[in-house]
Amino acid sequence: MVKSDKDRIKKTFFQIVESSKESDMLKSELHRTLINQAVVQSISIESKILNPIFLFNHHEPEELRYLERHFPELFNLIIENDSLRNTYSGLRHMISKKRHPDLEWLVNTHKEIFRRTRYDTAGKLRTGKSVEPVIEYPLPHHSIIPEQLKQHFDWLTDRLAQHKKVTSGNLFEHIYICAEMHFRLITSMPFEFGNGIMARLLTDYILLSKNIFPPVIYYSSIERYFHALKNTKVDNYRELTDYFIEMFGENLFRIEGFIEISKIQPDNSNNSTKLNYISTNFN
Numbered sequence: 168m169v170k171s172d173k174d175r176i177k178k179t180f181f182q183i184v185e186s187s188k189e190s191d192m193l194k195s196e197l198h199r200t201l202i203n204q205a206v207v208q209s210i211s212i213e214s215k216i217l218n219p220i221f222l223f224n225h226h227e228p229e230e231l232r233y234l235e236r237h238f239p240e241l242f243n244l245i246i247e248n249d250s251l252r253n254t255y256s257g258l259r260h261m262i263s264k265k266r267h268p269d270l271e272w273l274v275n276t277h278k279e280i281f282r283r284t285r286y287d288t289a290g291k292l293r294t295g296k297s298v299e300p301v302i303e304y305p306l307p308h309h310s311i312i313p314e315q316l317k318q319h320f321d322w323l324t325d326r327l328a329q330h331k332k333v334t335s336g337n338l339f340e341h342i343y344i345c346a347e348m349h350f351r352l353i354t355s356m357p358f359e360f361g362n363g364i365m366a367r368l369l370t371d372y373i374l375l376s377k378n379i380f381p382p383v384i385y386y387s388s389i390e391r392y393f394h395a396l397k398n399t400k401v402d403n404y405r406e407l408t409d410y411f412i413e414m415f416g417e418n419l420f421r422i423e424g425f426i427e428i429s430k431i432q433p434d435n436s437n438n439s440t441k442l443n444y445i446s447t448n449f450n
Contacts, residue, residue, distance in 0.1 A: 168409045176416040177338055179423055180379075186426050197380070197422055202371075204383045206252045209367045211386040214244055219386045222248045243284040250280045251364065255371070262376045267327070268369065269320045270313060277358055277365060288359040297359065302397045304354045312357050319351045323373070333377050339408075341377055342415060345370045346408040350399050370411070380422065382415035 187194040203223075211219035226234070226245060234242040254276055261268070278290025294309050307315060326344050330337050352366040371381040384392055395410035 168412055172416070173339065173412065176412065176419060177335060179416070179419045180338060181335065183380075183419060183422055183426065184378075193426070197426075198375075201381055201383060201418065201422075202255045203252070204385075205367070205371055205381055206248060206255060208383055208386050209364050210244055210248045210251060212367075212384065212389055212392070213361065213363050214240075215389075216241075216244065246283050247280060250283070251368070254280055254368065258368075258372050258375060262372070267320070267324045268372060270316045273316065273320075273357070273365060276368070277361060280364065281361060285360060291359070292357050293359050298356050298362075300356060301353055301363065301393070302399075306356060307354075312355060315355055316357060319348065319355070322351075323348050323369075327373065327376065330377075333379060338379070339412060341374060341379060342382070342411050343404065343408050345373045345382070346399070346404045346411050348373065349411075350396070350401075350404060350407060353396060380415070380418055382411045383418055384414055388414070 187197065207219050207222040210222060216222075221241070222244065231242065231245065234245070257276075261272075274290050274292070281289035292309065292312050298306070300306050323344070330340065333341065349366045349370050352369060353362060356362050358365070367384060374381050391410060395407045398406040
């Protein structure tokens with residue numbers, strides 16, 4: 168990614184930070200909308216369903232019962248979607264308490280997301296090589312996974328502690344940390360299923376913990392996403408970092424547009440009308 172693109176992204180980010188200070192409701196709604204996007208897109212990528220919009224729809228109890236009987240795979244996606252959304256709420260609480268993710272958190276979170284749909288593997292580290300690697304990378308033996316994950320989380324805690332405040336000089340350093348931690352978890356493949364979801368969740372935790380908007384990975388960019396993963400190496404995270412920066416920038420430009428829209432609404436428009444307009448059109 169060229170310097171001029173990065174400079175534009177950086178400038179846009181700090182402008183949005185200043186604009187959002189004017190309205191706590193606007194900032195809260197933007198975060199809520201981005202998290203909803205992150206959840207739906209992440210479930211869609213993992214399941215490879217054709218249209219993520221299915222998960223945005225509100226499903227009535229009768230419809231859910233019908234899906235459970237006749238389309239159990241779709242029903243399970245809805246359940247996992249709701250569970251993952253609840254997990255993001257837990258992330259905000261964890262961040263407010265200044266707690267850092269660790270192996271125990273990873274296992275418990277995986278269990279919470281998949282306990283109703285994959286109860287046989289939910290919250291259980293893999294015990295063999297039955298899992299199919301996402302990328303062509305040596306799959307570590309299952310016996311070393313706990314120690315390997317502990318090292319990954321210790322590394323993450325140390326790296327995040329180096330920057331107490333997000334500045335113009337270290338903004339992209341946080342996205343670099345996201346890329347490396349993401350890659351570390353993907354190559355460890357600690358679970359039989361859902362490793363991508365957990366890696367994307369960790370990516371969002373890193374940025375949310377620093378009050379940075381998460382770089383939503385869209386289902387429509389799935390080929391670019393896997394291409395970046397496949398071209399990333401242990402000693403070179405540039406491909407994946409650039410991809411995350413691109414996604415981060417795309418989300419910022421969406422946010423910037425909707426903030427401007429909210430500003431030009433008539434003075435007699437109430438806040439709920441503005442926020443509903445933003446949330447609806449962000450998709």
